[in-house]
Structures are given as C-alpha cells and as structure tokens.
Amino acid sequence: MKSYPETTTPLRLGRLVLKNRIYFAPMGIDMADETGGMSDELERFYRGIIDGGSAMVVLGNSSIDPSTRLHRRGLCLHDESHARRLAPLIAYGAARNCPVVVQLQHYGAQGSSRSGQPLSAPSAPRNLRGSKLDSKSPTRRMGLDDIAAVRRQFTKAAVLAQRAGARMIQLQASNGYLLSSFLSPYTNRRRDAYGGSALRRARLLLEVIEDIQNATAGAIDVSVRLGIDDCLGSAGQEPHLLGEVVRELGRAGVAAIMCSMSIRETFHQMIHPTPHMRRQLTEGVRRIRAEATTPVGFAGFIATLDQAESLLAERVADLAGMSRAIFADNDIVTKSLAGDPGRVHACLYDGNCFRDKTNPALDRVYCCVNPKYKRPEHISYA
Numbered sequence: 385m386k387s388y389p390e391t392t393t394p395l396r397l398g399r400l401v402l403k404n405r406i407y408f409a410p411m412g413i414d415m416a417d418e419t420g421g422m423s424d425e426l427e428r429f430y431r432g433i434i435d436g437g438s439a440m441v442v443l444g445n446s447s448i449d450p451s452t453r454l455h456r457r458g459l460c461l462h463d464e465s466h467a468r469r470l471a472p473l474i475a476y477g478a479a480r481n482c483p484v485v486v487q488l489q490h491y492g493a494q495g496s497s498r499s500g501q502p503l504s505a506p507s508a509p510r511n512l513r514g515s516k517l518d519s520k521s522p523t524r525r526m527g528l529d530d531i532a533a534v535r536r537q538f539t540k541a542a543v544l545a546q547r548a549g550a551r552m553i554q555l556q557a558s559n560g561y562l563l564s565s566f567l568s569p570y571t572n573r574r575r576d577a578y579g580g581s582a583l584r585r586a587r588l589l590l591e592v593i594e595d596i597q598n599a600t601a602g603a604i605d606v607s608v609r610l611g612i613d614d615c616l617g618s619a620g621q622e623p624h625l626l627g628e629v630v631r632e633l634g635r636a637g638v639a640a641i642m643c644s645m646s647i648r649e650t651f652h653q654m655i656h657p658t659p660h661m662r663r664q665l666t667e668g669v670r671r672i673r674a675e676a677t678t679p680v681g682f683a684g685f686i687a688t689l690d691q692a693e694s695l696l697a698e699r700v701a702d703l704a705g706m707s708r709a710i711f712a713d714n715d716i717v718t719k720s721l722a723g724d725p726g727r728v729h730a731c732l733y734d735g736n737c738f739r740d741k742t743n744p745a746l747d748r749v750y751c752c753v754n755p756k757y758k759r760p761e762h763i764s765y766a
C-alpha cells in the first residue's frame with residue numbers, strides 16, 4: 385500500500401497541531417440561510433468534509449458587514465446570531481481533531497451593489513474595459529473614515545468567530561477582494577500612508593491583524609490568505625513584490641500564510657490545470673515560502689494525495705489545500721490513505737462549479753461528479 389510520509393506528518397499552525405497536511409481550502413457554495421447564517425444544509429455539507437479526513441477546514445468567505453455582500457446565500461459573520469449558528473459546526477470539528485477556520489471577507493470592489501452603497505476600493509477604478517465589473521455598481525475610493533470603519537468590522541467579526549469557538553481565523557487578502565486590492569499595485573494607486581510601496585499597501589492588512597490581536601488579547605490565531613499573483617504580469621501583484629510584506633506578516637505573528645492566485649479579471653486562468661499555470665503558482669509559492677517564518681500553504685489544482693505528497697516533499701509548501709478535489713469527493717483523504725484511491729470521484733476541473741455562482745437559474749454551487757450534490761441535469765454549460 386502506498387504511504388504518504390510527508391502528508392501524514394503533523395504540523396503546528398499557531399497553537400493548533402494539524403493531524404496531517406491537507407486542508408479544505410475555502411469554497412463558498414452559497415448554502416447559508418437568508419440571514420447569512422449557517423443553515424442545517426450547509427452544516428451537513430461541512431460535517432461530511434470534516435469526516436473525510438482533512439486536517440483543517442477553512443469555511444467559505446463570511447461577509448463581515450451587511451454593506452459588503454456578494455451572493456444572496458453567502459455566509460455572514462457580523463451578528464451574534466451568526467456566531468451562535470456557527471458554534472455547533474466548530475465544536476463538531478474540534479471534537480474530531482479537524483479545526484474549523486473562519487474566513488473573514490470584505491468583498492471590496494468585487495462585491496455586489498445589492499446594498500445600494502457604492503463599492504469600496506483603495507483607488508477609483510482606472511480601466512474597466514474587459515473586466516466584468518458591474519456597471520450598476522459605482523466604486524468609491526475609501527477615505528480614512530471608511531478605512532477605520534472596515535478595521536472595526538474585521539475586528540467585530542473576529543471577536544464573533546472567537547465567541548463561536550473558533551481558534552483561528554483567516555483574513556481573505558487574495559483574489560482581488562478588499563484587503564488584496566490594497567496590497568496590489570494594480571488596484572492601489574494611493575499616495576497616502578496606505579499606498580506607494582509594497583509595505584504601505586500592506587498597512588491596512590497589518591492594522592487589521594493588530595486590531596484583532598488586541599481585541600481578542602491574542603487568544604485567536606490569525607492566518608492570512610495572501611494573493612501572490614494577479615496574473616496580470618508586471619501590471620499587477622507578483623510574488624517578487626511581496627518579500628517585505630511576508631517578513632512583516634511573520635513579525636506580526638500570523639500563524640500561517642495561505643497563497644492564492646488570480647483576481648476577478650483573471651480568475652478564468654484558475655479553472656483548468658495547465659502546466660504553465662501550475663508552474664506559475666508553485667514557483668510563486670516557493671518564493672513566498674523562502675521569505676516566510678511561518679508555515680505556508682496554497683490551493684490550486686492539487687487533484688490527488690500523490691500530487692500533494694510530491695509538492696510537500698519538494699518543499700513547495702508546508703501544507704496543501706484542496707477545494708474542488710475535496711468537493712468532488714469528501715473522502716479523498718481517507719480513501720487515499722487507506723490505499724483505495726481508485727474509488728475516488730475525481731474532479732473534472734471544468735469550471736462549472738465556478739459558473740454556478742453566477743448562474744441566475746441556480747442559488748447554490750453543484751458538482752459534476754459528487755453524487756451527494758450533483759448539478760441538476762437540465763443545467764448545461766456545453
């Protein structure tokens with residue numbers, strides 16, 4: 385039977401000790417209830433994943449304020465009722481040695497205009513040609529009061545996560561959403577203390593980390609999902625620009641850096657695992673890890689435990705995230721470790737789960753292969 389010595393080596397992440405190196409990377413499948421609270425259906429979904437052998441589950445993005453939403457059935461965490469509804473799932477994970485990490489999200493300029501408010505951005509948008517930015521959603525450059533308000537929203541959400549029993553949160557600072565739009569030279573052209581150099585662009589993220597540490601007296605570990613590459617070449621964020629930021633995140637005491645790639649304009653590049661995109665991602669992650677003093681993980685195109693094992697053995701990263709592969713088969717970890725990878729329902733990487741998110745005929749995300757949540761047959765993207 386094949387063994388996975390790297391994958392099964394435990395890993396310390398802040399105060400957590402993970403039983404192996406595989407985590408379920410965040411996937412907003414839009415099954416929260418109408419208030420943004422954890423529904424029974426969504427809780428069942430995550431329990432299935434916890435039971436499948438991953439060392440850690442990062443929940444799909446939780447919106448930190450009513451003013452920032454994307455999907456009608458996306459999770460939220462800005463009210464005591466959201467925290468109360470989250471607590472049983474976090475307890476379920478803790479009892480099975482699979483910590484549940486809450487991802488805190490401000491959608492920034494990639495949110496929806498449903499709240500009627502202009503979308504928040506570090507700078508006014510410069511060129512929307514070719515982007516899918518909703519023309520009905522005017523974008524507003526944030527003033528210092530807006531920045532202070534967002535800091536308070538992140539802190540409140542982190543305190544609510546702590547009350548729900550979470551031992552770690554993840555700040556969503558990737559994929560073009562608010563925190564990463566500050567980090568990226570593509571979207572941040574400010575000339576004040578929040579723009580100019582890579583470190584100044586990281587100021588908001590670093591302030592949010594410090595605010596959370598102060599408000600929780602350091603009792604909750606903070607991890608960061610870091611957008612390392614906008615996939616726009618030298619026009620956007622690139623791994624080599626982030627060295628100082630990564631070192632500063634280490635000094636700030638983050639428990640882990642989880643890398644991700646692409647923004648809304650370029651997300652299509654993350655659909656199919658081409659050799660070029662795999663290499664761009666893994667080389668970028670290597671570069672980040674070379675600067676990091678904390679464990680580094682990443683998600684993107686990891687389809688099997690064999691691939692995860694190789695990436696870990698090659699020291700690309702310290703832990704391996706899988707979203708679509710675990711969505712396609714919740715038990716991929718258990719089945720593979722038991723020497724039964726042949727029974728795994730393999731992800732097709734056709735991108736249809738991404739497409740579900742904007743399909744007006746659907747209000748949640750489905751899968752092509754997992755019999756538990758197979759897409760209705762009348763929905764076709766052919």
Ligand SMILES: Cc1cc2nc3c(=O)[nH]c(=O)nc-3n(C[C@H](O)[C@H](O)[C@H](O)COP(=O)(O)O)c2cc1C
Pocket residue numbers: 409410411412413443444445487556559609644654683684685686705706707708709737738741749
């Ligand atoms: C349907 C869907 C929803 C996603 N939702 C989130 C999310 O809520 N937060 C986030 O940071 N990434 C999200 N992602 C991105 C994944 O975490 C991951 O980076 C991406 O799918 C690539 O990894 P994979 O090849 O293992 O799927 C989502 C991806 C998909 C397909």
